[in-house]
Amino acid sequence: MAESDIPHTPPLLLPDAIHRAVNPGTALLRLETTRSREGLLDGAWWPRTRDIETELPALIGVLTGHLGPITRVGVDASAWNALPPRLIIDDQVVHLDSDPVGDDTVLITRGHNDHFALLVVPPDTTADAAREAMARAVRADNITEAAQILIATTPGPEDAGAGDPAART
Template structure:
């Protein structure tokens, strides 16, 4: 009998995401995401794959237009279309807004990709702390 050895599949980097616990009160920030680049086409599929199933299918994502590289009007993620929008307001330069019809809206702090781990950890922890 012959056994074919196959090289191991490349592993995806660990998703750097922290989500706030679900509570009764709306929050200004629902969590923090620390992507590895500002290439939304490369980063968004991994983010969406790591979200809780309870959030449903994300159909729209809005990012800061001056921060991210080229953002097409939509992209196919896991055989479903996600509309992409660019916001040009300076009010939330480091956030991504995710929408799922009938399920809700989630605003995530985006930690800049070039942030050191020592600086990123406190930012991500602060984003998920209960706010009273």
């Protein structure tokens, strides 16, 4: 069967109620803690700002509830206003590593070598684009890299002005 003969299936979106409820600061997670984790990303996060000291504690708090203690977070320092070497979150030291992962991914580490990759949706992303990007990232069969998801879901210049910035809040 030729590639052109394969029917195109649109990406599965989140249920409508969840889709409408996703706001800045939200983390959507698909956490598979087995060796058979599939897909490139384990979840998505839409921080409100580029201030890591403000944004990261809430994310780590949610993740700790599902994964246990988080020991390290890898981020691209150029994506954030400042990057301290570590933060104390809920009485736990979390080391911050400046990795060349790009500002579209954050790497969460628990234990010595168990990593979770989350898409980071830029804070200034429109609500519709953020929701679509996050829905794509959490699909179990996702094989698209984070940067490509963001490119595919970002409105082009022809769409400028089509969104309602007030809808982000």
